[in-house]
């Protein structure tokens with residue numbers, strides 16, 4: 220299974236193609252749209268989110284709510300394109316001089332992309348933009364629906380925003396609030412502090428990042444493989460999450476703390492019970508050993524750096540005059556950690572779905588389900 224995306228942030232639309240999806244898998248457009256809606260929410264987002272109302276168009280590969288086995292093509296319109304049609308036009312009519320960026324933003328792809336591709340900053344930032352993550356969420360949501368039919372559940376939590384850590388009695392609380400779209404500053408002390416930190420950042424022309432956790436539940440031991448470097452599940456997950464704009468680090472289970480403890484306080488004792496098979500007394504490994512899922516929940520934490528565009532910009536160098544000036548200010552988010560949480564859940568869904576199809580290659584979803592259930596029965600022996 221593979222996918223590609225295309226599209227600029229202020230271009231006409233985003234497009235995506237998934238190839239290799241088994242036939243006969245139930246696909247709900249509403250569930251894709253629900254995921255897209257969630258990605259647009261959360262405190263700290265900029266003006267763009269009140270322009271867009273993301274909705275997927277399923278263009279091919281689905282009939283009567285079921286995948287056909289053919290490539291699934293998807294589109295998401297950029298409503299903002301209307302305001303950018305002249306700047307972004309494909310032909311000679313394009314107005315290349317308006318909205319030209321000559322003062323690259325530290326932390327964004329502007330300068331390095333311009334040097335590498337010998338083109339304008341606008342051509343770089345349009346594609347580097349996290350607008351592209353809308354399509355990755357749509358694609359991830361399609362395969363997540365298949366995973367869900369197999370009983371696999373993916374959950375995500377915001378652990379911290381701008382250094383303020385969440386206080387969960389039950390991490391699902393946050394998720395439930397996400398489900399209910401109650402994203403704004405809430406009732407707990409930590410949420411209050413997160414909100415205050417956000418206001419502080421806004422007042423100072425600053426931006427914030429944070430820490431996000433993603434968990435995958437109900438997957439069997441044996442996804443991924445130890446035999447080759449590029450088949451290891453932790454490696455694949457790390458690549459996928461670090462490919463999301465502004466993600467700068469990932470850890471599994473105990474993470475960096477593992478390097479500080481004695482081995483007996485890190486490794487998870489093996490247990491066995493008839494009817495349930497092998498399990499672990501703890502899950503410090505975060506569900507992966509030897510590049511393979513070990514049957515415990517996969518738990519990964521990801522750090523997001525603060526948004527690069529600052530309303531009080533840092534110094535940069537003008538590309539023509541070479542003078543030191545302030546970096547350009549494009550309309551921007553101040554914090555996009557809740558949106559990134561939704562993106563990360565969906566890129567993780569993709570990697571898990573790929574690993575499932577590698578273990579149980581199937582052209583039809585019924586075949587996949589049969590193989591999946593037989594393997595689960597074997598593991599329970």
Ligand SMILES: Cc1cc2nc3c(=O)[nH]c(=O)nc-3n(C[C@H](O)[C@H](O)[C@H](O)COP(=O)(O)O)c2cc1C
Nearest residue numbers: 327328347348349464465527528551552555558559
């Ligand atoms: C959901 C989301 C929204 C983002 N919004 C903005 C934004 O409004 N302004 C900005 O400068 N960067 C934003 N970013 C981050 C940039 O896209 C990212 O920092 C840039 O592409 C450079 O890539 P890098 O941070 O991985 O090096 C956002 C990232 C995500 C995941």
Ligand SMILES: C=C(O[C@@H]1CC(C(=O)O)=C[C@@H](OP(=O)(O)O)[C@H]1O)C(=O)O
Nearest residue numbers: 265267347348349350353549550551552
């Ligand atoms: C459009 C989205 O995020 C954008 C990501 C982004 C960036 O530089 O990454 C910059 C901003 O773009 P604009 O200047 O058009 O407001 C964000 O709004 C989105 O998430 O759908």
